[in-house]
Amino acid sequence: MSWSHSSLEILVAPAGRGSTRLVEVYHGPHTIRERVDTDSMSAVRKFAKYIAEYLNLIQDDANFDDFFRWFYSTVTRAAEAADEKALQEAARHLAATATELPSNIIPGQGRPVELRELEPWPDPVDLKETLHQCARYIQKYVFCQPEEAETxxxxxxxxxxFKHFEVAPILVVTSPTKRCGKTTLLRLILHVANRPIPAVNISPAGIYRVVDAFLPTLLIDEADTFLGRNPELTGIVNSGWMRDNAYTLRCDPETGEPRMFCT
Incomplete structure (x- = not known):
């Protein structure tokens, strides 16, 4: 059986907790529903292989490569569109209920997490030139070697x-002594990084809950003053480097039900 773009319909649900989504594939009378980690190319490829074989859509590996490229592109675009729609609906709901919120917020009780997102440039840009501009921007305010700014x-x-990578590097900013510009560099990163959340101190629960909920760029200042003395916190930070192992388990304090949090 041959396949065409018009013969398959793919629907992807918004992201919930964790990184798996409900993916629905419709082909004639066939309907296939599966929870898939759409952030993992290998997981999407495995699901695409199953779809292709189950529906008998391909004849050889060359055809599968073409099918997978189309399938992966379609799934990731649908996932981004689903998240965008969910965010818009949440924003509309928040605006509709804003008048119901108390005007006198109690001091000392914190505030909701705020995400700063850059507005995309309206036209395509040259990546190489953009990276060079970014490096020059960093060197304008921080004294460092060119290769450090480029990093x-x-x-x-x-x-x-980052959703297209299996490994997540950690950017560690060090200096030979105090007041050498580490915090200044973090402030620059705060204005350029994707979905940044700054924190001068953070608990283990704060890390896995905020990462699981928002998938942010977490900027931890003064980490050397507390990270090394907290093995649990260090373990959670280190667990996030490989996607397959980036989870921590906790039990719901009320029901005792085990819950997984993405790190």
């Missing part, structure tokens, strides 16, 4: 496409 620029670009 930070590459890391900032990575924060926008």
């Amino acid at each position: 930070v620029a590459l890391y900032l670009a990575w924060t926008y496409c």
Whole structure:
């Protein structure tokens, strides 16, 4: 059986907790529903292989490569569209209920997490030139070697496409002594990184809950003052480097039900 773009319909649900989504594939009378980690190319490829074989859509590996490229592109675009729609609906709901919120917020009770997102440039840009501009921007305010500024620029670009990678590097900013510009560099990163959340101190629960909920670029200042003395916190930070193992288990304090949190 041959396949065409018009013969398949793919629907992807918004992201919930964790990184798996409900993916629905419709082909004639056939309907296939499966929870898939759409952030993992290998997981999407495995699901595409199952779809292709189950529906007898391909005849050889060359045809599968073409099918997979189309399938992966379609699934990721649908996932992004679903998330965008969910965010818009949440924003509309928040605006509709804003008048119901108390005007006198109680001091000392914190506030909701705020995400800063850059507005995309309206026209296509040259990635190489953009990275060079970013590196020059960093060197304008921080004294560092060119290769250090280029590393930070590459890391900032990575924060926008991390879903396409299986390994997550950690950018560690060090200096030979105090007051050498580490915090200044973090402030620059705060204005350029994707979905940044700054924190001068953070608990283990704060890390896995905020990462699971928002998938942010987490900027931890003064980490050397508390990270090394907290093995649990260090373990959670280190667990996030490989996608397959980036989970921690906790039990719901009320029901005792085990819950997985993505790190």
